[in-house]
Amino acid sequence: MPKTMNDLHQKKQNALKITMLTCYDYPTAVLQDRAGLDVIFVGDSLGTNELGYERETSVTLDEMIHHLKAVRRGVKESYLLADMPYQTYVNPGMALVTARELISHGADGVKLEGMQEDVISHLSNNGVEVWAHLGYNPQYHNKIAVQGKTYDSAKILVSDAIALQDAGASMMVLELIPEELGKVISEKLAIPTIGIGAGRYTDGQVLIVQDMLGITARELRHAKNYANIGDxxxxxxxxxxxxxxxxxxxxxxxxxxxxxxxxxxxxxxxxxxx
Structure with a gap:
């Protein structure tokens, strides 16, 4: 049976880790789905890892849909998540149009970045399973850096996470934050958290598929090279x-x-x- 949001919440409640990887094409989707991943994610990392862009902000909605449709053809069991591209959710009305477009092409849920309480509330109230994303936000931060390292910034991120959950977020991605903060937020929230560079205590983990397969030349502290496919x-x-x-x-x-x-x-x- 295809995995649902309820299945992901049940894993948190049962203290079981949620598995998630990015994916941008059909053959990779088939293999990931067959491997039993909980979530397959068509992220805006598509831009920097697949399309050769310098920034995730260059990815268009049409490009996201093109790759989402390919991945959807390969996914039978995993939950399929799609990123909402930069500047496609600047207000609640636009966000709903974007979300419905992605869902119509196969996404089970959509993800957006930053403090977008009104957008998240509007999507949730219209039946959209929406994922929040705090910490380092590639669409809005110009420099890759760990967020929430100080008491003041950590306190803000905890409060922001609670506010986004209260607004209607179904899940939350935490990127590049200290492990201690990832643990605090995950314990504070009823919804599951997925970490990327957020330590060992989030409810699940996500990696960019090219990083974990060794296809890129990047050496990232938060990633692990599971195979030297690039070589x-x-x-x-x-x-x-x-x-x-x-x-x-x-x-x-x-x-x-x-x-x-x-x-x-x-x-x-x-x-x-x-």
Missing amino acids: IMHEAFQTYVHEVEFNEFPQPANVRNMKEQEREQLMHWLSMNR
């Missing part, structure tokens, strides 16, 4: 180049041949038409 791909590409250049590929096993009678007829035709 494997590079070696495969190099081997292919070598074999084609030195006529080692294709081999007889890679080709198809005509039946002898058909080939002889072709040769005869060619000899008559020189």
Whole structure:
């Protein structure tokens, strides 16, 4: 059975960790879904990890929908979350139009960044499962930096998290905050928290798929390289180049041949038409 928001809340209530990864294409979605992930996330990290943009803010709604549709075709069991791109939820009315567009193309829920209480309330009141996102917000912070390191800033983030939950947020992503703060917020909230660089005590974890597969050159403290897929791909590409250049590929096993009678007829035709 496909996983629901209720399933994710039940995991928090039963002290079970929630698993989540980003995804931007069909074949990766099939593998992630088959692996049993709770949440598959089409994030605006699409821009920097898949489309070659310098900032997540360059991702458009059309681009998000294009990749969401591909991922949706591969997801059968996981909960499918989609980011609301930059400047597509500047007011409650626009946010609802954006959310409904994403949901119509397969998203189970949508995520937005920052203190957007009125937007979250409006989406929730209209039946949208909306995820909040606090800490480092890629759409609004120009510099990647840990948030909530001081008493004053940590206190604000705790209060903000409670306010967004009260506004109607169903889930909350916490990015680049101290572990102690991730623990406090997760214990304060009734809704599940998902951490990325937020320590060990959030209700679940999310990573960017390219980071955990070793496809990018980034070395991030909060990430773990589970496989050197980037090195494997590079070696495969190099081997292919070598074999084609030195006529080692294709081999007889890679080709198809005509039946002898058909080939002889072709040769005869060619000899008559020189």
